[in-house]
Amino acid sequence: MSSCTPTIKRGSRAASPEFARLAAQRRLCREEVAKLLSASQAAEIEAVRAEAERVLLARCGNEVYLRGLVEVSNACARDCHYCGIRKSLTAIPRYTLTADEIVACAQLCAEAGYGSLVLQSGERSDKAFIDLVCTAVRRIRRETRTAVQPEGLGVTLCIGQQSREIYKRLFDAGAHRYLLRIETSNPKLFAAIHPPEQSFQSRVECLGLLREIGYQVGTGVMVGLPGQSIQDLADDILFFRDHDVDMIGMGPYIPHPDTPLGREPCADVAERVRLALVMVAAARLVLRDVNIASTTALQALDPVGREKGLRFGANVIMPQVTPADVRRHYQLYPGKPCLEESAGECQTCLAMRIESAGRKVGYNHWGDSAHARRRLDRRMP
Ligand code: SAH
DSSP states (O other), X not given: OOTTOOOOOOOOOOOOHHHHHHHTOSSOOHHHHHHHHTOOSHHHHHHHHHHHHHHHHHHHOSEEEEEEEEEEEOOOSOOOTTOTTOTTOTTSOOOBOOHHHHHHHHHHHHHHTOEEEEEEXXXXXXXXXXXXXXXXXXHHHHHTOOSSOTTOOEEEEEOOOOOHHHHHHHHHHTOOEEEOOOBOSOHHHHHHHSOTTSOHHHHHHHHXXXXXXXXEEEEOBEESOTTOOHHHHHHHHHHHHHTTOSEEEEEEOOOOTTSTGGGSXXXXXXXXXXHXXXXXXXXXXXXXXXXXXXXXXXXXXXXXXXXXXXXTTOOEEOOBOSOHHHHTXXXXXXXXXXXXXXXHHHHHHHHHHHHHTTOEEETTSOOOOHHHHHHHHHHOO
16 A cells, blocks of 8 residues: 555444434425535534445445546646636746646556546747647547557546637547536635626636537536635535536645635635535436546645545546646645656555445446436437
8 A cells, every 4th residue: 555545434323303304304495504504513514425435325326437637738828816836926937837747647547447538738829839739639549559558548638728729629639528617606705706808708608619519517616715605615516417417526625825826815724624525425416327527626625635535425537647746736735745756656545545435447438427428428319
């Protein structure tokens, strides 16, 4: 076992009958979702967790899908008030991987049996960057074909807001999933944590474009933002449901001291971890068959945060595969885990972590969500 692999305590815990009843309800209104999110006693949290795990296993099975995370570039044209790679932070060295380096990361994923990968970066729309991503996607799909995965690795993009034309070019190059977090579904809070040129409305429109083009669409929020209420978080869950998304990635907000938002007070670490976990469970209970990531931010705040996420209804983990020499320059928040480990060490460590949560790794396939398969099959002629 890798030295960075703590174990998670398991065992039977009493569950609150009131919260168990609520969690088992088939349709939840805003107030009921908010009530679920208020679970704070151990027995209340356990009731919500146990039902979310039950729904997950019944609807999605016990496999955990892996997506190797390649942080393609930390260059960014945006200035989000919370983010450690915002353009105003002129002191951090900016890097962009080459197509060869990105494809080499993809080969590591293919060898490790990860099945798919995520290309994430700061937001840029200049031609050189989009050409680079298109080339990388095309080469990944072609050069990672193997006997066990004849279609090559699945490719998810997470490179921010782009035009319809760019989204379409990237889709045609072979990317089939796209993650664009709404960050918060409360337009006022969105406006408070972004510069005025970034509008809530245009982000929502991007989600529509992605879906129209044919991507499997993922969104998500940061949990525990300064000024965010339980009602806001309940609305976030309903936003995911109403936009019929296929995937969700959300994690605790982590203040970055060099950012404007990082200087504002927010809930303590334990409370942000609790909230992030009950959000995962609530998303599972309301959306049922979507893929939900247990995010790195959870592990940054709790050494067994990602395993806990799996036990609260998540079924995706994104192992780090960014080349180690640039990894430290991609710090959206402080305390990012796995800064020093090699890709191989991360691989062994993750398999142990997944098994410690009683689950199984889904090797060598794309691991699309049951929701996406159901939705996209309906569109076939
Ligand atoms: N430029 C891309 C990728 C952004 S980084 C885009 O706009 O989609 C991916 C996610 O990291 C963001 O969507 C945000 O939710 C999260 N993130 C950024 N700063 C964070 C912080 N300080 N704490 C927690 N999560 C953060």
